[in-house]
Amino acid sequence: MGGDYGPAVVVPAALQALSDHENLELILVGDEAILKTMLGKLPATVNQRLSLRHASQQVEMDDLPSQALRYKKDSSMRITIDLVKQGLADACVSAGNTGALMAMARYVLKTLPGIDRPAIITALPTMRQGHTTHVLDLGANIEVTPEQLFQFAVMGTVLTQAVENLPNPKVGLLNIGQEEIKGNEKVKEAARLLAATPFINYAGFVEGDDIYKGTVDVVVCDGFVGNIALKTTEGVAKMISHYVKQSFNKNLFTRLAALISRPILISLREQIDPRRYNGASLLGLRGIVIKSHGSADVLSFTYAIKEAIIEVQKNVPSRISDQLANFLGEPSQRQLG
């Protein structure tokens, strides 16, 4: 029920995902009357993999996380997370209020052993064709310790191994210079921790532009900095897109040029289409929770569902737990939740 468009996006995206992935089963959680109307008559092949779960409430985009946690126990968001906790769903995908989603997921699912706080991670395109950079944290933790940055690096490594099939992803720490003397104490201490950890392929400090150069596979930062970097990216991309449209729409000649260049502009868009990168993960929880951008359209939301499918198939939370257990020298904790 969340996001800017609610079921108007989620329902068609769910149907598309069911058609794309023949073993996928989906539970749509929300106002049953609305969902039923939107679904209409479905072919049996789809219908048998789709079920509904009624929720009498919904979390609004401006609900405070604490209030949502307290008063929205029958919301679509909460029920979906409860389904994951109960083992009735393998993952939760939501386009709703990020703060509320994080608060509910932490409260219901709990964090993995060795993880202080979950982090939000997403993939971003780079100049290296076919390569993506995974960046975390994107806003869940505005103040962090060096140990938490270390935990982010572990989680980012595991997720990237799983999702990108990279055996040994390179990890960079986001800083304002590549020299070892640069940066604040937290970053420097995290660098020492990472350099001393054999199972992390630590590549040193990276700068903001390295995210898009593809210098490394995982970029680690606190949630304040990560969120600013992500939003700045959105801003720059929108501005450039705005001036491209304006330039090609100036007069008859430019509109003709736009017509001729259309296939090129479309292929260009496909390379860096933000919709392809939709689906941030709330990492470090005893369960899989994927956050779609609130303004996601149908195509975009299907990518968030796809991200959930991959993480389920690769069993990302268990892998994080195992990797941390290795590091902490504790027995592996395969029993999550």
Next chain:
Amino acid sequence: MGGDYGPAVVVPAALQALSDHENLELILVGDEAILKTMLGKLPATVNQRLSLRHASQQVEMDDLPSQALRYKKDSSMRITIDLVKQGLADACVSAGNTGALMAMARYVLKTLPGIDRPAIITALPTMRQGHTTHVLDLGANIEVTPEQLFQFAVMGTVLTQAVENLPNPKVGLLNIGQEEIKGNEKVKEAARLLAATPFINYAGFVEGDDIYKGTVDVVVCDGFVGNIALKTTEGVAKMISHYVKQSFNKNLFTRLAALISRPILISLREQIDPRRYNGASLLGLRGIVIKSHGSADVLSFTYAIKEAIIEVQKNVPSRISDQLANFLGEPSQRQLG
């Protein structure tokens, strides 16, 4: 002598600036033999407004600021700053090592009364045609107090008033959400200080994308976050430009389309050409110091010189000092240096 290209960029840019601004006088500081060779024979009208000052040393891009300060007293950078201190130059423009420039400028020129530490500010393009956002700090201060963020807001307001001829620039504090509950304690406290100051047109929290939406005229943040936002911007812009070139260079058809679209792509580039925004100011000093991007080309460097000219004409350091004196209730300090 600094920057990626040294005199090869600075000398032609200086000549261009002398031709663009008929009252401008320039002193070129560096290796006199190199400079003389590069200058060659000049017309009398240019020659009488151009002088040379020999420097036996130069600051390298990888010199530590502390080392440069101690051992590079006869460097082109240091001599230029000394000239400002001595009143023999109105401003210093350098494409050299930012850390060394900041360290020398602070040591030689000192900060203005009421300013703890200088900050780096630059203008960035926005979606609003003709509008720019001034962002500070971009990397001089990686840890700040709320009071320093407040000082940045004062400096940014004064600079934007002077450079953009805006009587009452809107100031935003960079944060990870617009709601008052969001952000860390420093940002929240700075928000309280700004909201209580009548001569600052405080507009509340802004997010990374607001820089390019043009929501406000001045964006205030600490140097760590500001540097990440700036470098991220560079990275995104370069990546998009890379894929644009690639898409238009794929085959005969796309190259033909590129030819037809060429005037459009050129006019587009002019709108958001980073060279037009070259010239960051080291604000809060008792003197004007402008930092050009190290990789600046000739056109780009002329913009840094232009920035210096405007700040001299508008007497930016005195204005900052006056504004702070107003706020602090102290007598105006027009005598700087």
